[in-house]
Amino acid sequence: MPRGSLKSLRKASYDIKSISNDSNNEKDSDDFSSLLPPIFSSILRRQSLAKLHSLTIEAPITKVINIIAAAQQNCPLYIAQALEKVLEILRTTELYSPQFFEGNRMKSDDPLTTDLLGALLSQGPRLTSSTGRRSSNENTATRLAPRPSLPDIAEAPTSLQKLLETEEQWGFDIRLLEEITEKRPLVWLGMTVFARFGAAQILNTDEATLRNWLTLIEANYHSSNSYHNSTHAADVLQSTAYFLSTERLKTFLEPLDEVISLIAAAVHDVDHPGKTSAFIMNSGNDLALLYNDLSVLESHHAAFTFKLTLSDPRVNIFKNLDGNTYKVVRQSVIDMVLATEMTKHFEHLSKFVNVFTKPLLKEAAASGCGGGGGGSGADGGTLDVTPVTPTEPDISTLITSDNVILVKRMLIKCADVSNPTRPLKLCVEWANRIAEEYFRQTEEEIARGLPVVMPMFDRKSCSIPKSQAGFVDYFVADMYEAWDAFIDVPEVIEHMKYNYDYWKEVDRQGIRTAVYLDSYFVHNPPPNPSVGSRVSHL
DSSP states (O other), X not given: OOOOOHHHHHHTOOOHHHHHTOTTSOOOTTOGGGGSOHHHHHHHHHHHHHHHHTOSSOOHHHHHHHHHHHHHTTSOHHHHXXXXXXXXXXXXXOTTSOOOEETTEESOSOHHHHHHHHHHHSOOOOOSSOOOOOOTTTTGGGGXXXXXXXXXXXXSOHHHHHHHTTTTSTTOOHHHHHHHTTSOHHHHHHHHHHHHTTHHHHHTOOHHHHXXXXXXXXXXXXXXXXXXXXXXXXXXXXXXXXXXXXXXXXXHSOHHHHHHHHHHHHXXXXXXXXXXXXXXXXXXXXXXXXXXXXXXXXXXXXHHHHHHHTTOTTTOTTTTSOHHHHHXXXXXXXXXXXXXXXXXXXXXXXXHIIIIIHHHHHHXXXXXXXXXXXXXXXXXXXXXXXXXXXXXXXXXXXXXXXXXXXXXXXXHHHXXXXXXXXXXXXXXXXXXXXXXXXXXXXXXXXXXXXXXXXTTXXXXXXXHHHHHXXXXXXXXXXXXXXXXXXXXXXHHHHHHHHHHHHHHHHHHTTOOSOXXXXXXXXXXXXXXXXXXXOOOOO
């Protein structure tokens, strides 16, 4: 039967309802499909199905599913059944999200951890009507003009200069910088870090423009926020610079990538309202309407960054870039800022682990990095501590444009949640600050009659040590272990483990506040910073 045109085929179509509702009517002679023998209709259907399997436009996941389905045809029953479970998983939409929920309930037995996970991994409940609350963009125009430029670093007080000389250390005291600069740490640290990475030369701009830009960005962080302020931005910038200084990332990233990462770190929370995205949506904020409840805060941070930067030539650090380079910078900064959204945490982590960590560990084990398979094992064997000289895997084979994107996402994610991996005094300080911000949100939600996103974060009953331990368990530990396997930051991992044990002990003692107990160090000395002096071998 010759294949007709789309127009001719459509002539033979009918309204199904009209046909089914009039069973006494004779079949229309134009409905030739009803006159075909059953065997012929079956052949036509098979031909259509065959065409589906030979589509030229086919997604990778479709190819994977087809390969697995084909493998099921010629394998033992138990393997076919296992592959069927694999297919069920692949057909879901949340491939990279761990199953924390059973139905509508969180698997965790700790209600505080449940609150924290629920707030960070979901967008929260919505209200059906807008309450007309103040937008984060309101009164933005009053903050567009930068503050007067600061003097050169060489003219800074001696105490500030000495402190900035230590900015390459993981234990850099960001609290002291906040104090000395009177809550303007970002511009001072930013000028130091950007100078070290040659940002002005790479961006083809001058230091005055860069200083004006940093001043403007810092002016648009809210100092009234206990956590999401310019000190947090400076802290993330310092973490980013620390990671960029490792041998692995020096090899993996180009100088422009380094500067892009520093810019993204500095701006990643600009104009943050000190509330979660769920609160923004529940309160009917204009940002939720603007961004359709999708990555609301992160989208605003990225968009507002470029609005500020392009507002005046005196602050436009991109004005001398050629068109193509500017597009690359803009796209990369936006991508990194959006990567800080916690709802995408496990997707980014899973992709990074599959691309980098697992191949590197497998290659390292094959080359002798595994230390001879040490461990007692089920057979009762003893630990093999024979020293070996490992042969580092060849990282150059993994340097592709897509993989560079993955690395930069993981870089800013780790920098953004570095607080639990800092020396304990800094860790405790940050724990108090984020808890205070959550407490304020809960209080405002109750006062305004809004849905309470994290009811367990009640100032009168919340256990900060328990919340910190839960955050490390679910978000920080696995990500930092994968990051360490890639770039080798042993000092950071030592601090993370030490702090985690500290929070567990404080919680065991029934202490609900974030306190620094000197007595703990009598029997538990803190990590020695010298462990971080080990250099990654390539």
